[in-house]
Amino acid sequence: MSQELFLYETLSERLAEHIRRGGFIPGERLPSVRALSKAFGVSINTTVQSLRKLEMDGYIEVRDRSGAYVRHALPRPAVNDNVSHFPVLPVEISLSEEILRFMEPHISEQALHLGIALPDPGLMPVERIMRLWRDASRRHARTMWDYSHPNGLPAMRRQLSIRSIGYDAGIGEDDILVTNGCMEAMELALRAVTKPGDVVAVESPTYYGTLLALDVLQRRAVEIPTHYRDGICLYTLEQVFRQGQVKACILSCNAQNPLGYVMTDERKQRLVEMASRYQVPVIENDIWGDTVYAGNAQPAKALDHTGMVIYCNSFSKSLMPGLRLGWVAAGRFHDRLRELKQISSITTAAAPQLVMSRFIESGAYAQHLVQLRAALEQQVTEALELVRESFPSGTWVHPPEGGCVLWVKLPEHRDSRKLFQQALNDGIHIFPGSVFSVGPRHSDFMRLNVGSGLTPEVREKLRRLGALVAQMQ
Structure with missing residues (x-):
């Protein structure tokens, strides 16, 4: 398969460029999926995929039963390349050493464990x-x-x-x-x-x-x-x-x-x-x-x-x-x-x-699961609010529908691998986003385990983590 972008990515970049040039202004509603499909001569499925990519990249927000709207705060373009290349090609995997290095701090009793994804044992019978x-x-x-x-x-x-x-x-x-x-x-x-x-x-x-x-x-x-x-x-x-x-x-x-x-x-x-x-x-x-x-x-x-x-x-x-x-x-x-x-x-x-x-x-x-789901949802919701309050503008995080982790996008392409060591020096263990992919993707994401309740210590550490992100260049 060639290195060319898939059709939906090409359409996504054309729309993103149109937004960057002011063709759609902040807060403006984009044409409907059907109208875009007709205008660009592509299928509805391709159009939907392109809008999802625009939403993920921070250009638009999709409102239920209303449509897609241009965000008021647009993302800053990458320094060297405005196009998101995602070639779907087979690749060798050589992540073992890197992943194990990021896992090791989990055994430390001094660090706050926001890395390994596990609910708190206090939630278990x-x-x-x-x-x-x-x-x-x-x-x-x-x-x-x-x-x-x-x-x-x-x-x-x-x-x-x-x-x-x-x-x-x-x-x-x-x-x-x-x-x-x-x-x-x-x-x-x-x-x-x-x-x-x-x-x-x-x-x-x-x-x-x-x-x-x-x-x-x-x-x-x-x-x-x-x-x-x-x-x-x-x-x-x-x-x-x-x-x-x-x-x-x-x-x-x-x-x-x-x-x-x-x-x-x-x-x-x-x-x-x-x-x-x-x-x-x-x-x-x-x-x-x-x-x-x-x-x-x-x-x-x-x-x-x-x-x-x-x-x-x-x-x-x-x-x-x-x-x-x-x-x-x-x-x-x-x-x-x-x-x-x-x-x-x-x-x-x-x-x-x-x-x-x-x-x-x-x-x-069955009874345990009812209690566990309720507890995890509450903890995740509270942690999500705290991240949004404590992290710098441009941070993106979406509420999960289950589990106990948050997938957090750092602003301005800041590298979570650098944040990993800085956070660890402050007694906070996180997982960089780069190990969730084989290729050079997701380095500006991190995964946070929020399976424990927001104790004063956890709140303090999350605020400190947000401060570290704000200090990164």
Whole structure:
């Protein structure tokens, strides 16, 4: 594929240039999508994508049921290039050392942990889980001692299957493999449907753990533009599917990390249909799905009747990372994943499965999720307001629909990698945006974990972080 911009990017830049020259004045409403499509001779879908890019770049704001309006404060153009180049080309990944360097401060007891994405343990029923663990060790000592079935304990798989009872395409007990966390599930999926050197489509930005897995497994990545509200660009994704460029796609549909969006059911349906039409497996990472504030956000897997979606999840973000308990529903690729599971880790420990199956069966997990979602939404809302108050003009942040992270764009292309060290010197651990992409993108973004309540210390540190951003040149 050439280095030329996609059509929607060309249209976006033409509109941006028109705005910069005063063709549309601040506060003015742009013509309708249909009018723009007709004027430029492009499809409505292309026009919508171009407006989303203009919105992301800070030129316009889209108001519900009203249209797109030129922002009063326009972004400053980049020093060397006013055009946003985003070639959709396979690239090698070599981020391991950089990502590990940014992760290391998480173990420091002196730093405020705004880097690693985790809800505060105070939001979790830790003591209740520990009581269940002690009870299981008394009642089921032999089961906990022995190897469990390679697929996982029947009781665990039954409870996971029941959770899908409302899906259009339910997940049966025999369709599930219990894994050691979500990362093992994704690694097994990648090994099942790709080989070294193959190309995998990913979101941009995407979870850095996805990039680490691709790096270790020697897969290449092709990055697909991803909108903070709508998710991965299905138009661009279909182009690489159609060209036979990729062997798999790995993404999140619910409370995506780091953007926090939830794809609509209509877009999930289109994704599933594309996977089936082009026979490209979709590896769905739904680890934050249970934290969606509105609740009941179904995964793309719920609409998968052809078995092309490999569904990966765990309880690490919604309950307890130390359980290391995840699962995968691999559809038509189930047998291959089971083979790979048996030669890698053989099975998953029985103890956490016994505990978690009882916790779900009792109804305690469903009750916990109601409380967790409410707490996270409140914390994120308060943190969002504080960031907007404390950070300099030009900072951009959009409310997520789930999870506990904020994706923050720094003003005037300030580099979050420089901010990382300055913040760490002040006892604040953040994650630079550059590690959420393979290419040279998102360096002026950072991800903040706001899974803890806004204590006076947290408030002080967030204000200090805003001051550091203001001081950057």
